[in-house]
Amino acid sequence: MNVSKYFKRKPINELVGEAEESKDLVRSLAAFQLILFGIGAIVGAGIFVLAGEAASHYAGPAITVSFAISGLACVCAALCYAELSSMIPVSGSAYTYIYATLGELAACIMAGFMTLGSFLSIASVASGWSGYIQSLLADFGIYIPAQFSATTGCVVGLDGSSQVEAIFNLPAFFIVMLITYVLYKGIQTSAFVNAVIxxxxxxxxxxxxxxxxxxxxTTNWEPFIPKNTGEFGQYGISGIIAGSAMVFFAYNGFxxxxxxxxxxxxxxxxxxxxxxxxLIIATLTYVLVAGVLTGLVKYTELGVAQPIAIAVDKMGLPWFSLxxxxxxxxxxxxxxxxxxxxxxxxxxxxxxxxLLPAFLSKLHPEYxxxxxxxxxCGFLIAIAGSTVSLDTLVPLANFGIIGTFATVCFAALFLRYSQPNLKRNFKCPFMPVIPIAGMLILLxxxxxxxNITYFYALIWVGVIVLFYIFYGQFNSKLHAQK
Incomplete structure (x- = not known):
């Protein structure tokens, strides 16, 4: 068996040539729209939910430092992404970079983690969207039947002491399918909708x-770093580190x-x-919001699903809560x-x-x-987000995201020294310090x-490798080239 073919790399000049010659997708986005796309992906559940949890249970007012640490790690990764994307302007992102660096099998594993992380993240965010929209509708006296307000099997309390078991999270299903339709119509429609949002x-x-x-x-900021309870991660310096791990999810998407x-x-x-x-705009926003949040409300009171709403209530401005x-x-x-x-x-x-069935890459004749x-993708995620509680699998999504960023740092470092003469329209500064620092912080x-996350990750790697062995290697266009 020729094992070396599993590590066959796709030449960078071939990747760039394919991208320049491709007429599949319409080139219509400029830098400003890309910044809005990045902000659209980053700023969401992390700041509206996780900031309160991390401040309450881990870092206290020093949650601002936790956001800064995670932001620093992501800036290191972003600089590496920027260099690689200027060299290899192909839609595959980290998958393509690893294909050119470590070979086909590693690229498949990377794609598997990117897919899993995105799938779980979108489904989880859709579930969170359901909670916010139901709260918003309730302000106007509109209520969704309890059976269709949460994921399958979730017990929902009714008025009084009665309870009912949920069948289907209708709002979560609705938002994913609505976004699926927007994406189906094309990138210009998607970019406009995202810009407005x-x-x-x-x-x-x-x-x-x-x-x-x-x-x-300002008394709410005292002490800025609460004294550690004696256990790692419960306040103190270790709490800041644990807080940065929790809010890292807030940076997913750049x-x-x-x-x-x-x-x-x-x-x-x-x-x-x-x-x-x-990323820079999102990081500054996070640090400022976290600072105001902990200044308005004592950190011990922020362990709720809607911390910013609690802070607004402290202002005594009910209209702003809406x-x-x-x-x-x-x-x-x-x-x-x-x-x-x-x-x-x-x-x-x-x-x-x-490496996946060809029919999936067919393009709509008009859009x-x-x-x-x-x-x-839209239908599968809509079903998952409306029927399955994914809380226990969110750490696995984080594992995939962190692993992806760390590997991209390595890819930028590897290519800088293995192929120094490649054209780079943007160069990551302070090489090799930035990628090495990024990898160390991320790890x-x-x-x-x-610990269970590592077990799940190992199983998922096994699934990906088996799929590649029994399907991918026999259908790979790179292997078909002579």
């Missing part, structure tokens, strides 16, 4: 920062910009701008849109490479979108994940 949610967050700053009680490479007018220039611009719910709903909507878009584009490239793949964050 991003403007709405960022306006709400900036409003929260500016209005909330006037109501801050890499979605790289998946728009073949629909970008000038990918070599605009992709680095989109990746770094969206705006926050609208902003949160909009924020989660854009996350579903951009992450589903990203997942579809990665799978599109994999199908074009022959020029991978319509079959869009419908399949430190990964080490705090539950």
């Amino acid at each position: 991003v403007f709405l949610k960022m306006s709400v967050l900036f409003g929260f920062i500016m209005v909330g700053a006037m109501y801050i009680d 890499d979605a910009v790289a998946t728009a490479a073949q629909e970008t007018k000038n990918p070599q220039r605009d992709l680095p701008i989109g990746i770094l611009g969206s 705006l926050v719910k609208v902003g949160a709903t909009a924020g989660l909507t854009s996350v579903v849109l951009v992450m589903l878009y990203s997942l579809i584009r990665v799978l599109f490239v994999i199908s074009k490479d022959g 020029k979108t991978p319509h079959i793949l869009t419908l399949v 430190q964050i990964m080490s705090s994940l539950p």
Whole structure:
């Protein structure tokens, strides 16, 4: 058996040539739209939900430092993404970079983790969207029947002491299928919808920062770093580290910009701008929102599902609470849109490479979108998000995300020294310090994940390897080349 073929790499000049010659997807995105795409994917459930949990249980007011640490790790990864995307402007993102660096089998494993992370993240966000939209509708006296308000088997309390078992989370199903339709219609429609949503949610967050700053009680920041309880991760310095691991999920999505490479007018220039611009804006927003949040409410009171809403109540401005719910709903909507878009584009490239069935990469004759793949992904995620409680699998999604970012740091480092003469329209500064620092910080964050996560990850790798052995290697277009 020729094992070396599993590590056959796709030449970078071939990847670039294919991207430049491809007429499959329409190039219509500019740098500003890419920044909005990145913000659309990043700013969502993390800041509207996780900030309160992390402050309450791990870092206290120093949650701002936790966000900064996770942001620093992501900036390191983003600089590496920016260099690679300027060299290899192909929609496959990390999958394509690993294909050119470590070979086909490693690229398949990377694609598997990217797919799993995106799938679980989108389904989880859809479930969170359901909670916010139901709360918003309730303010107007509109209620969804309890049987269709939560995931299958979830016990929902009714008025009084009665309870009912949920059958199906209808709002979660609805939002995924609605976004699927938007993506089915094409990238221009998707970009416009995302731009409107991003403007709405960022306006709400900036409003929260500016209005909330006037109501801050500085005694809520004392002590800034609560004393450790004696257990790792419960306040103190270790709590800041544990907090950074929890809020890392809030940064998931900036890499979605790289998946728009073949629909970008000038990918070599605009992709680095989109990746770094969206991440910097999101990081600054997170730190400021977390600072105002812990200044308005004592950190011990923030362990709730809607921490920002609690903070708004402290201001005594009920009208602003409604705006926050609208902003949160909009924020989660854009996350579903951009992450589903990203997942579809990665799978599109994999199908074009022959590692998934070819029919999945067929384009709609009018909209020029991978319509079959869009419908399949949208429907499966809609079903998962409306029927399965995914809380226990979210750490696995984080494992995939962190692992992807760390591997991209390695790929940038490897290619810089193995192929130094390749054209790079953007170069990661302070090489090799940045990618090495990124890998070390990311691996430190990964080490705090539950042990069961590693078991699930091993099983998933086994599934991917078996699929590649029995299908991928026999249909790979790279192997078919003589």
